[in-house]
Amino acid sequence: MVRMEPTLGLFARARFLFLPLFLSAILILFCPNPAKADDVTSTLVVGASRIDVTIDTSQSPISQPDVMKWVQNAAESVTAYYGRFPVPHLTLRVISFDGSGVQHGMTWARGGGLIRIRVGGKTSPAEFADDWMLTHEMIHLAFPSMADEHHWIEEGLSVYVEPIARIRAGHWTALQMWRDLVRDMPKGQPQEGDAGLDHTHTWGRTYWGGALFAFVADVQIRKQTKNKKGLEDALRGILDAGGDIREDWDIEKALKTGDQAAGVDVLEKLYAAWKDKPVQVDLGTMWKELGVAGSGGALTLQEDAPLSAVRQALVMGTAGAKAARAGAPDGQNFRAANSASASPRAVFAGRTMRSE
């Protein structure tokens, strides 16, 4: 009994001291991302999906309408590429900082999909419109979670699909995209000592090596299917088979599912060739065949190259490219042409909560 006293006393004090912690543990259990004092939460409905946006303004005030417009544009871009928003529910935590620009996006499977991203309170509407990072993060939602050595395909797909998705929703142009690809794709080529994508975990090979894989696969799928299918058909097939970020899949299963959806064996063969060996891509020949000439401000898109039609379809989708051949050049806003493939506009459901 005597020995019990200090124990009981300790327990009594401890329970009191730890009560707030204990309560917060329960809150975390039932509400994975509890809103803090300076948070504003708004909800965006995109088709059948819901995006809860929490804006942490503790470091800097930030324009809620600007943030919501930016979230809406990114959600519409991803929806335009995949035909729907990838997961039923996303929690998006925006953390403000004193400054401008968008930084440090990260995406997790947690809670059905969670993105954390930092936004400067001085970010201008033009900077929001130029941002690629949020679209990149949302694209991560549309592919199953991979083992560490296959991180390159998760990043590569996000890098490659992001500008295309934004173009399809009218938020970027083909000319801007090709300028960036001509400048950046060489960063994905194997360097000395490279042991293939599964074994070379450098920044260049993870992000741009993965993007190079996606780009070469897209062109090959389009060539093999006489331009009727593209990488998007493979990726939509993976998503439709349940392969979103909430699922852990083997890379083999993902690539096989994608190939079956596109009716090809491009992804599996390319992976077999690239996973353990450095494979240089003849980018010069690819640009030429696709009708991408020059670079930077002098870059032009040519309509009489052998793969000009592939280039258009790659950027705009099969339906969008058809409309382009009927008049509008690629690089124009062709939201109307794409509307046949049903990209539901995001609906801002209004501010739902301010927690204080």
Ligand SMILES: [Zn+2]
């Ligand atoms: Zn990423």
